[in-house]
Amino acid sequence: MDPMKFSEMSYTRPDINALLGQCKALAAKAAGAASGEELVNVYYEQSRAFADYSTAAQLASIHYTCDTRDAYWKAEQDFFDANGPAVENARVEISRAFLANAHVDALTEAFGTTCVAGMKNAVLGMDDRTVELQKEYNALVSQYQQVYGGALVEFDGKQLTIPQLGPYKENLDPAVRRAAYEAEAAYFDAHRDELDGLYTKIVKNLNAQAQILGYHDYSELSYVRMNRIGYGPAEIRKFRDQVASDVVPELKKVIELRCKRTGISHLTFSDLPVAFQDGNPSPIPGYDARMAAARTMYHELSPETAEFIDFMQDNELFDVESRPGKMSGGYMTSLPTYKAPFIFANWNNTSADVDVLTHECGHAFEGYVAERDPKVPADLECPGMESAEIHSMAMEFLTAPWHHLLFGKDTEKYALLHAEDSFLFLAYGCIVDEFQHRMYQNPDLTPDERNAVWLELEHKYRPWIDFDNLPFYGRGAGWQRQLHIYECPFYYIDYCLSTMAALQFFLLSLKDHKDAWERYLKLVRRAGLASYTELMQTAGLKVPFEDGSIKAIAQQMGQWIAEHQV
Structure with a gap:
């Protein structure tokens, strides 16, 4: 066609x-x-x-x-x-x-x-x-989407969506940051009973489905439904244990460096988005300017990505600007009849706009390549979730030589922030995953007990955070704004497993970008015909389930970050 x-x-x-x-x-x-x-x-x-x-x-x-x-x-x-x-x-x-x-x-x-x-x-x-x-x-998820997608808060004399609060959360004035978090918190607190009730129903519903199918609870069935091939809860626990023992100590050092850099001596939750004393990196403004930069970037990266970006832009396959009524978040999906990927996002004029652009383009590029390979059947175009996220997260790093087109003078700041945030993410991703295992294994917890578990895990994986009596977040309810926990339970550790691949691609690209890109292309071309472990091996990467597999990567990341303070 x-x-x-x-x-x-x-x-x-x-x-x-x-x-x-x-x-x-x-x-x-x-x-x-x-x-x-x-x-x-x-x-x-x-x-x-x-x-x-x-x-x-x-x-x-x-x-x-x-x-x-x-x-x-x-x-x-x-x-x-x-x-x-x-x-x-x-x-x-x-x-x-x-x-x-x-x-x-x-x-x-x-x-x-x-x-x-x-x-x-x-x-x-x-x-x-x-x-x-x-x-x-499905109906419960749609209800949650309406509570979340319908969120409008009164702030700075405007009616803003949750994504539009993003820039205020990065404001250099701590009072503005805190007020933005409080405005968001007030919306979630106003819908507290509804959000608690929906989650109780979701846990009971999915556990009931699991029991009909002969499983103890949904945390077991989820591995089947998420089509995890070649690993199970035991391997994921091993992975999380390594994050707690080998990654968290390195992350503490990263946070100390960030505090020194920002001059924030006591870090509270609403200070987390601030990475630099003179403000976070800002991408160039304007939809057209960014799209032109993306075209140049993908034209120079490789012939394959040049053809891909032309197809995407010439066929209007992006909807990335935030507006009232639009669902939060970002995604890429495919329209098989047209062999066309589609990218959805909510730009809010922070550096996250570039993250979401390169991230979703990684998914879309893999889809574009697979859709054009006659040997690959349509339902095997994409691998499991944990592998699909490799395409996107590695793309965020492999486009680095062209990020100056999108950031200008802020390029070095962005490189540091992006490396730090990707590395720090491992801790947050493990909180989300362990929390869900605990929720489905203990379905009768009260809303307050659920929040207490969240706070306990925050302390385990992110011990540097002080919630400072912030409403909503301070009582441990912050998990309710994590769409995945409601919409696609257990789809979050996938991001951590792919981050382990992405960080390795990043470290490889520092040594030899061409080699890293060739390995990535090799992995992409296997589409959905290989498991996570096989794909990692295809690109010559370490598989993070094996004891001790993460430590060296964590140390190299910590070292790079320490050497690239801006």
């Missing part, structure tokens, strides 16, 4: 009954395939069959998240929330048929280790008996 501008892409609500009928026929075909070759062909066919449905679902989601107040797109989003589980379950039946076929090993030969393992996880993670609970869960 020829490239098409986003504004020209037409939307039709799919005929669910027709699709479910097609699914039945495909399951029968998969069950009856008489040879390995035939089975591989059926796999490609079922992969293509979902392209139009998936494209329609993504178009509805994009339009809805771009304006959560639009009644038409809200109704379309509700349609997919209600019908998505039935389609997912029909896909599971197709997977069941593939797995039952005597020639199933042909799929591993054709597509690598993730194809069959992924189908096994899909079968273990879904069941018709959970459909009603899944629908209820």
